[in-house]
Amino acid sequence: DAGVTQSPTHLIKTRGQQVTLRCSPISGHKSVSWYQQVLGQGPQFIFQYYEKEERGRGNFPDRFSARQFPNYSSELNVNALLLGDSALYLCASTWGRGDEKLFFGSGTQLSVL
Amino acid sequence: RKEVEQDPGPFNVPEGATVAFNCTYSNSASQSFFWYRQDCRKEPKLLMSVYSSGNEDGRFTAQLNRASQYISLLIRDSKLSDSATYLCVATNSNSGYALNFGKGTSLLVTP
Numbered sequence: 001d002a003g004v005t006q007s008p009t010h011l012i013k014t015r016g017q018q019v020t021l022r023c024s025p026i027s028g029h030k031s032v033s034w035y036q037q038v039l040g041q042g043p044q045f046i047f048q049y050y051e052k053e054e055r056g057r058g059n060f061p062d063r064f065s066a067r068q069f070p071n072y073s074s075e076l077n078v079n080a081l082l083l084g085d086s087a088l089y090l091c092a093s094t095w096g097r098g099d100e101k102l103f104f105g106s107g108t109q110l111s112v113l
Numbered sequence: 114r115k116e117v118e119q120d121p122g123p124f125n126v127p128e129g130a131t132v133a134f135n136c137t138y139s140n141s142a143s144q145s146f147f148w149y150r151q152d153c154r155k156e157p158k159l160l161m162s163v164y165s166s167g168n169e170d171g172r173f174t175a176q177l178n179r180a181s182q183y184i185s186l187l188i189r190d191s192k193l194s195d196s197a198t199y200l201c202v203a204t205n206s207n208s209g210y211a212l213n214f215g216k217g218t219s220l221l222v223t224p
Contacts, residue, residue: 033211042117042200042214043157056211090156094210102212104156 002027004093004105012111013081021076021108025093031055032074033102034066035090043090049074050096078110086112116140119201119215126191127223134186134218136201143203143213146177148186151198151217160186160199191222 005024013019025032031050035043048056049068063079072093078085088109092102119136126132138146146163161168163175163184174187184201198217205211 031210035212035214040216042216043212044214045205045211048210058211101159104158106156 004091004103006089006091006105006108008108009106010109010111012113014113015081015083017081017112018077018079019081019110021078021089021091021110023074023076023091023093023105025072025074025091026103029093029095029103030072031094031096032068032072033092033094034074034076035092035104036060037088037090037107039087046076081112083112086110115215116205116213117201117203117215119218121216121218123219123221125221125223128191128193130191130222131187131189132191132220133188134199134201134220136184136215136218138182138184138201138203138213140203140205140213141182143205145204146184147202147212148173148175148184149200149202149214151200153198157200157214188220191220193222193224196220196222 007022033048034046037043045058047066052068066076068074088107090107092104117138148160149157150160151157161170163177165177167176172189176185198219200217201215202212205213
């Protein structure tokens, strides 16, 4: 079975641009979460979606938004990119909302120049 | 103050050594705790859950002390393949089912 897949794997943008990152969860998983990992830090929670509704939001500005589609895939959008948005963006899926075991995708490495 | 604090290391140990990592968490409402392993430029992978009674998985032993808000991971008989960053994690039920990650502790096992 395929694991969590994310696209693209790498992305280079310039300040002020907008970016969309995509995630497909493991088949049967209904919950998707997004995390940002800056170099040298642990992953930081951005959003959780379950059954297409936002169930949790971390301490990120409104420039960050996300959505979940009927097939449970998800997109993360970041507007007005800043240099500080350069990071590895990780998507994780679980079967249920409170499922403890997160399965992470290999991430999208975003570089903002 | 970060919700999960851990010593970033690096810990350099010879093969066969025993090494211990510790972390503390600040949110007393945290319900669940984990250790994740992350190899360089890869995604984090769940190593093991952590329980108050202590739990063991082969060479790995995890322990939780709720009174001190302290989590530990012990690795016995270290292997070269154990070289990685170990992330301490506590759940944050105030924000969906978010995981609060520490910065990670870097371990290098040398021949």
